[in-house]
Amino acid sequence: MKDSLSYILNHLGEERSKYFNAVSPPIIQTSNFVFDSFDQFRNAIANEDRSHIYTRGNNPTVQILRKKVAALEKTEDALAFASGSGAIAAAVMTFIRSGDHVVCVDNPYSWTKTLFNMVLPKFGVSVTYVDGRSLSNIESAIRPQTKILYLESPNTATFALQDLNECAKLAKKHEIMTMIDNSYCSPIYQNPSDYGIDLVLHSGTKYLNGHSDVVCGFVCGSHAHVKQIFQFATMTMGNILGPAEAALVLRGLRTLDLRVHRSHMTTLEVVAYLKSHPAVDSVLYPWDESFAQFELAKQQMKGAGGLFSIILDTDNREKIEQFCEALNTFLFAVSWGGHESLILPFCSLLDIPGHPDPEVPVNLIRFYIGLEDADYLIQDLKQAFEATFPSLS
Numbered sequence: 001m002k003d004s005l006s007y008i009l010n011h012l013g014e015e016r017s018k019y020f021n022a023v024s025p026p027i028i029q030t031s032n033f034v035f036d037s038f039d040q041f042r043n044a045i046a047n048e049d050r051s052h053i054y055t056r057g058n059n060p061t062v063q064i065l066r067k068k069v070a071a072l073e074k075t076e077d078a079l080a081f082a083s084g085s086g087a088i089a090a091a092v093m094t095f096i097r098s099g100d101h102v103v104c105v106d107n108p109y110s111w112t113k114t115l116f117n118m119v120l121p122k123f124g125v126s127v128t129y130v131d132g133r134s135l136s137n138i139e140s141a142i143r144p145q146t147k148i149l150y151l152e153s154p155n156t157a158t159f160a161l162q163d164l165n166e167c168a169k170l171a172k173k174h175e176i177m178t179m180i181d182n183s184y185c186s187p188i189y190q191n192p193s194d195y196g197i198d199l200v201l202h203s204g205t206k207y208l209n210g211h212s213d214v215v216c217g218f219v220c221g222s223h224a225h226v227k228q229i230f231q232f233a234t235m236t237m238g239n240i241l242g243p244a245e246a247a248l249v250l251r252g253l254r255t256l257d258l259r260v261h262r263s264h265m266t267t268l269e270v271v272a273y274l275k276s277h278p279a280v281d282s283v284l285y286p287w288d289e290s291f292a293q294f295e296l297a298k299q300q301m302k303g304a305g306g307l308f309s310i311i312l313d314t315d316n317r318e319k320i321e322q323f324c325e326a327l328n329t330f331l332f333a334v335s336w337g338g339h340e341s342l343i344l345p346f347c348s349l350l351d352i353p354g355h356p357d358p359e360v361p362v363n364l365i366r367f368y369i370g371l372e373d374a375d376y377l378i379q380d381l382k383q384a385f386e387a388t389f390p391s392l393s
């Protein structure tokens with residue numbers, strides 16, 4: 001009961017008798033908390049990550065959210081941050097020091113890559129990228145100095161997976177800490193802690209909040225790991241989530257399960273349509289039988305949500321641009337996980353001064369399927385194909 005999704009999303013962490021039996025938790029809009037006695041104060045300081053002293057450390061509204069996200073990921077504790085990237089940087093920076101080495105899978109989230117390529121080298125930390133689809137690639141990249149194995153399974157461009165069970169075993173053998181960006185699956189479709197992954201990271205901006213109105217991030221792990229991150233990063237860098245944002249994310253979480261399932265189901269229909277269209281060369285979606293790692297996806301994920309890519313049957317950038325601009329209901333934007341369907345043609349990121357070119361084929365277009373009806377979306381795709389590829393439609 002207490003670990004059921006219904007309990008977590010509707011009740012866990014909520015102490016209604018403390019706030020007039022209100023159903024919805026209040027926004028405790030305070031920076032500071034007062035004490036009645038020396039003893040009370042000293043006890044609070046001794047457990048700063050869980051008590052209420054100062055909102056940079058903890059806040060009751062944020063704490064409800066931390067408890068729910070930790071329970072969703074089946075970990076002992078969780079910390080909330082002002083963004084997913086903030087959460088990732090806090091987790092990584094806590095556990096490395098000068099001279100250390102990180103093994104990271106290919107194609108991580110762009111700002112994770114910048115953390116590894118631009119920020120960490122300033123502090124004497126190096127990184128090796130590997131194609132994580134094969135365990136032997138990961139194993140051969142490990143050095144005596146390797147401290148972190150950083151995973152993203154699936155990633156959000158090509159959706160390459162890693163075998164989480166095998167990665168965790170390998171890392172334990174070499175005494176390396178494992179971290180995974182689990183934003184793609186959300187805790188609804190994958191719980192990496194089931195496989196022994198140490199830290200589970202989220203951009204809560206995506207599915208967890210789900211309404212495209214908050215930027216936030218989470219780190220989930222054991223009490224001991226969370227306490228270290230709290231002391232090293234939360235309290236010093238201070239990139240915390242405020243109580244007003246936390247209340248919005250709590251509201252978003254109520255429908256997490258509904259939204260993620262709906263997005264997955266609609267995606268299956270849209271993917272089936274796209275696969276049948278002659279202008280589409282292939283579809284990259286972990287939950288499709290044509291996906292090279294479909295078996296692994298079924299083994300360690302429960303579903304795949306609404307993010308996938310197509311490879312158009314042309315590498316003419318003008319045609320790709322024309323197709324994307326012909327779409328009306330799909331909005332052209334970064335990010336994903338909200339109610340609204342999106343497209344991101346990766347060729348739009350080519351040749352921008354000061355910006356690295358994406359490492360994916362020029363004709364790859366990423367789709368995110370939101371909460372609209374499948375037919376409504378498919379109608380829009382049909383008319384955009386007809387307008388752009390009349391001979392194929």
Ligand SMILES: *Cc1c(COP(=O)(O)O)cnc(C)c1O
Pocket residue numbers: 083084085086109156181183184202203204205206215216217335
């Ligand atoms: C968006 C995203 C991030 C970064 O999260 P922010 O909340 O935007 O800082 C990290 N990883 C993945 C997979 C993402 O999609």
